[in-house]
Amino acid sequence: MDKLTLQKVHNLIKPYIHRTPVLTSQLLNTICEAEVFFKCENFQKMGAFKMRGAVHAILNLTDEQKRKGVVTHSSGNFAQALSLAAKSLEVTAYIVMPKNAPQVKKEAVKTYGGVIIECDSNINARESGAARIQKEKGATFIHPSNDDTVIYGQGTAAIELLEDYSDLDYIFTPVGGGGLLAGTILAANHFSNTCKVVAGEPKAVDDAYRSLISGNIEKNETSNTIADGLRTYLGDRNFPIIKKHVEKIIRVEEDEIINAMKLIWERMKIIIEPSSAVAFAAVLKDKKKIKNKRIGVIISGGNVDVSNLPF
Amino acid sequence: MDKLTLQKVHNLIKPYIHRTPVLTSQLLNTICEAEVFFKCENFQKMGAFKMRGAVHAILNLTDEQKRKGVVTHSSGNFAQALSLAAKSLEVTAYIVMPKNAPQVKKEAVKTYGGVIIECDSNINARESGAARIQKEKGATFIHPSNDDTVIYGQGTAAIELLEDYSDLDYIFTPVGGGGLLAGTILAANHFSNTCKVVAGEPKAVDDAYRSLISGNIEKNETSNTIADGLRTYLGDRNFPIIKKHVEKIIRVEEDEIINAMKLIWERMKIIIEPSSAVAFAAVLKDKKKIKNKRIGVIISGGNVDVSNLPF
Numbered sequence: 001m002d003k004l005t006l007q008k009v010h011n012l013i014k015p016y017i018h019r020t021p022v023l024t025s026q027l028l029n030t031i032c033e034a035e036v037f038f039k040c041e042n043f044q045k046m047g048a049f050k051m052r053g054a055v056h057a058i059l060n061l062t063d064e065q066k067r068k069g070v071v072t073h074s075s076g077n078f079a080q081a082l083s084l085a086a087k088s089l090e091v092t093a094y095i096v097m098p099k100n101a102p103q104v105k106k107e108a109v110k111t112y113g114g115v116i117i118e119c120d121s122n123i124n125a126r127e128s129g130a131a132r133i134q135k136e137k138g139a140t141f142i143h144p145s146n147d148d149t150v151i152y153g154q155g156t157a158a159i160e161l162l163e164d165y166s167d168l169d170y171i172f173t174p175v176g177g178g179g180l181l182a183g184t185i186l187a188a189n190h191f192s193n194t195c196k197v198v199a200g201e202p203k204a205v206d207d208a209y210r211s212l213i214s215g216n217i218e219k220n221e222t223s224n225t226i227a228d229g230l231r232t233y234l235g236d237r238n239f240p241i242i243k244k245h246v247e248k249i250i251r252v253e254e255d256e257i258i259n260a261m262k263l264i265w266e267r268m269k270i271i272i273e274p275s276s277a278v279a280f281a282a283v284l285k286d287k288k289k290i291k292n293k294r295i296g297v298i299i300s301g302g303n304v305d306v307s308n309l310p311f
Numbered sequence: 312m313d314k315l316t317l318q319k320v321h322n323l324i325k326p327y328i329h330r331t332p333v334l335t336s337q338l339l340n341t342i343c344e345a346e347v348f349f350k351c352e353n354f355q356k357m358g359a360f361k362m363r364g365a366v367h368a369i370l371n372l373t374d375e376q377k378r379k380g381v382v383t384h385s386s387g388n389f390a391q392a393l394s395l396a397a398k399s400l401e402v403t404a405y406i407v408m409p410k411n412a413p414q415v416k417k418e419a420v421k422t423y424g425g426v427i428i429e430c431d432s433n434i435n436a437r438e439s440g441a442a443r444i445q446k447e448k449g450a451t452f453i454h455p456s457n458d459d460t461v462i463y464g465q466g467t468a469a470i471e472l473l474e475d476y477s478d479l480d481y482i483f484t485p486v487g488g489g490g491l492l493a494g495t496i497l498a499a500n501h502f503s504n505t506c507k508v509v510a511g512e513p514k515a516v517d518d519a520y521r522s523l524i525s526g527n528i529e530k531n532e533t534s535n536t537i538a539d540g541l542r543t544y545l546g547d548r549n550f551p552i553i554k555k556h557v558e559k560i561i562r563v564e565e566d567e568i569i570n571a572m573k574l575i576w577e578r579m580k581i582i583i584e585p586s587s588a589v590a591f592a593a594v595l596k597d598k599k600k601i602k603n604k605r606i607g608v609i610i611s612g613g614n615v616d617v618s619n620l621p622f
Contacts, residue, residue: 043580047580260618269613271580
């Protein structure tokens with residue numbers, strides 16, 4: 001993995017993604033006592049950065065593979081991302097989803113052209129559902145976060161951010177499956193001499209924090225956080241990158257996530273999902289350390305049920 | 312009023328306002344069967360277009376007047392706009408507000424440096440409160456919408472929109488007090504050869520619609536709309552402009568306002584207030600007429616209590 005490879009990935013996916021804006025707020029700068037630059041992936045196609053990795057993963061397939069389609073198991077943003085990316089590239093996307101997944105999420109996948117395969121609501125059923133589709137259809141399995149092509153794709157958000165603001169001291173991202181964090185680390189290493197990457201993680205699902213300490217991939221006992229995009233865990237492709245290069249992982253409480261989310265909604269007038277608020281909550285928690293620094297924050301997505309808010 | 316005057320107004324206020332972005336959404340274009348360009352005044356300083364008129368009104372004062380301060384009676388966006396504009400220009404702003412105004416609105420005015428004068432909750436008390444401050448402090452009264460300097464200031468949002476997209480067929484705005492609508496009409500007349508201006512108005516407070524029919528300024532019997540910024544009525548400075556030039560006024564139901572607001576929140580990931588949704592609700596209602604046209608929509612503001620939503 002070198003700078004040229006990442007640059008090529010970015011050029012490859014550009015026709016299929018938005019170059020999202022970077023927003024700032026004087027008031028939030030005052031609160032943080034730092035300059036904060038928000039990379040707004042909530043404005044990305046389908047509403048989250050996951051579109052980047054999904055597009056790249058599919059573009060990376062052979063024509064033969066593309067003909068047979070792709071499959072993943074997800075009920076969140078990656079299901080929508082893979083569906084829309086596949087549609088844009090005229091590929092079939094099979095999405096294995098639990099029967100009891102919210103209707104709104106099923107509808108979203110259908111809107112983007114994904115083919116839903118229902119399964120029972122447990123990880124075994126999801127994995128065996130995906131395995132069956134791989135066998136039956138010859139479809140290629142794409143993991144939401146633990147896949148090099150996905151990781152490189154996710155890193156392109158930070159490339160754009162550093163193109164716009166080359167002198168950032170830190171970039172903050174949330175960490176869940178680890179694809180965005182690992183991709184951001186690769187981008188920061190290759191596109192900046194000084195920029196360090198910090199992750200925010202909900203304390204309730206602090207597997208990444210504990211993995212850093214133990215040196216092994218840890219799992220979570222519960223998935224009890226409002227940051228629904230971060231309930232997953234790291235994998236063997238992204239963990240080594242994170243372990244080697246992440247500056248630190250800052251754990252945040254649920255009320256800190258909700259407060260950070262509300263602050264951005266009210267002050268910036270943009271809709272961000274709880275997982276995105278985790279990164280900004282980490283900035284607020286790290287205030288002393290980042291004083292007067294230039295901080296990038298990846299706003300990972302904006303897919304939120306506005307009829308069911310935590311405030 | 313000529314083009315040069317409006318251009319001068321714009322140049323004069325530029326240092327004190329944001330040039331707000333114009334956003335688009337493929338999905339909303341598909342729904343509208345038209346190309347829609349959203350001028351995002353929800354990202355304006357203090358969260359609404361009213362900043363433009365307030366800044367211009369104060370800049371237009373003599374030094375002597377500036378020394379003595381400005382006064383208005385408002386509990387909404389104009390109170391915050393005049394406070395922040397005055398602060399930016401080192402002028403004192405006296406804001407006459409009903410005692411029972413929500414605490415959150417009082418706090419917002421204080422945050423922006425406004426001096427609150429409490430009064431009883433009726434229009435007589437508000438007007439006499441403002442008159443007293445004019446007398447006691449020598450402060451200049453600035454009306455939120457029925458004032459030429461305010462109207463010209465509000466028109467600068469449409470100037471920017473037409474600078475960015477010169478070939479719009481229509482611009483849609485909400486109409487309440489009429490300052491934004493009148494200003495937008497002046498801008499469209501001077502900065503475009505073809506662009507017509509259409510207003511959206513809540514049916515529950517359709518004074519502007521009825522005024523157009525009767526030819527006189529009509530009042531409302533009730534103020535029973537979710538679009539809290541549009542509960543006011545037209546004045547003798549803006550009504551003649553509207554009467555002469557507005558293409559039409561489209562009345563929208565409360566559920567149409569709420570649906571339009573939710574659609575923009577969910578699809579564009581931006582926070583807009585109900586008054587702004589009135590303009591987009593009018594676009595949706597006028598779908599047949601605007602098919603394949605290029606439509607500007609002024610998103611007037613984003614000041615909303617996110618803990619108290621209609622959906």
